[in-house]
Amino acid sequence: MARRDDAIGRDRLVKGRIGALARFLVALILGGGVSFLLFWLGKRFSVIAIPIPILVLTQGFAAALFSRLFALEWWWSAIQLLLPIFVFGISAFPLPGWIFPLIIVVWVLVFWNSVFGRVPLFLTNATTAKALAQYIAPYRDARVLDAGHGFAGVLLALSKHRPDVHFVGCETAPFPFIVSWVRLHMIFRRPNVELRYRNFWDVNFRDFDVVYAFLSPTPMRALHEKANEEMRPGSILISNSFAVEGVTPDETFCVDDRRKTRLLIWRM
Ligand SMILES: C[S@@+](CC[C@H](N)C(=O)[O-])C[C@H]1O[C@@H](n2cnc3c(N)ncnc32)[C@H](O)[C@@H]1O
Known part of the structure; x- marks a missing residue:
């Protein structure tokens, strides 16, 4: 019986993991949507174009907010906030195209259990x-x-x-x-x-x-x-x-x- 309960508990965890990743991606897309809306409104109604850093920050903040609304743990919001800033920051340098997939792969290998297991990587002091x-x-x-x-x-x-x-x-x-x-x-x-x-x-x-x-x-x-x-x-x-x-x-x-x-x- 205890083994069965344990299996049910783990099953719930696995479903939770997949759910968290899906919610993260939906929040990311919605954040992109808000940023695009701002860009479109700026183009349509303003004489000056909205600066790219503002759009990048809007993407980050909106996606972070959606992550909180989707009941994701706080570190997902931190990732949402930092991700567009990081991508924008490094796009200023003339880097080869393969660097972006490489960064994503390294990031996943480090934060494996944040992505798949809802356990972040903090360290005991x-x-x-x-x-x-x-x-x-x-x-x-x-x-x-x-x-x-x-x-x-x-x-x-x-x-x-x-x-x-x-x-x-x-x-x-x-x-x-x-x-x-x-x-x-x-x-x-x-x-x-x-x-x-x-x-x-x-x-x-x-x-x-x-x-x-x-x-x-x-x-x-x-x-x-x-x-x-x-x-x-x-x-x-x-x-x-x-x-x-x-x-x-x-x-x-x-x-x-x-x-x-x-x-x-x-x-x-
Ligand atoms: C918050 S960190 C703590 C690291 C270390 N124990 C310390 O205190 O400095 C949690 C670690 O657990 C790992 N982890 C999470 N779920 C795991 C699992 N089911 N099996 C093995 N490692 C896991 C994560 O990859 C992460 O490195």
Whole structure:
């Protein structure tokens, strides 16, 4: 039964992902429509043509607004706002035509899970990593998972002082995974860190004493259900910033950093 619920939860997530991308594209097109309308009105009723930077900003702001109206998370609006400015900015340089598709490909490889998984790429800061170390302190010879390791900053920071702990990171965004692989194997060389190019939904949390996640509000309910189902008594799930609706954490730790990060901890 629990497995079936998990499958339903994941199904909802997948549909949510496709829905988000579709809403992003519709908002982008509508933003273009508003900008074109302004251009047309300017041409028809004004003696001076509307300057291109104004049209570019209109596109960005309108698409950002539509994204909010379509209930997309805030970072989609940030992308809508920055995208036309960026394209306009680089079009001022005499660049070869293939540069634009290349930029889009690199962008998708970096922000893979923002596009397909509604999880953006933020990074845990050093102060929060120190706070995390306190939670890992009582666990000797433990196994710790960073579900979505990004550029492996957390794994590298924590593993430095804990050679007894085996750290595992999972990542599905290609570019952060490659960068992390290079950092781990060619620069830092930490034998107690293991990186897997893998979706964390396919990893059994039973193997871990601590699971750390810095994701987004979207997957939190399914993540908590998975942890509840798979993790052993005494193990902990730590979420950086994102709560599980209707499930109070056993502990909330306020980190003394600039963004006042909250670590939410559920004990199994
Ligand atoms: C907000 S970042 C956090 C990165 C890192 N844990 C940190 O705290 O610095 C979330 C990361 O999770 C990755 N991610 C999202 N969903 C994932 C999934 N289902 N499996 C593996 N990685 C995932 C994203 O690509 C992104 O790199």
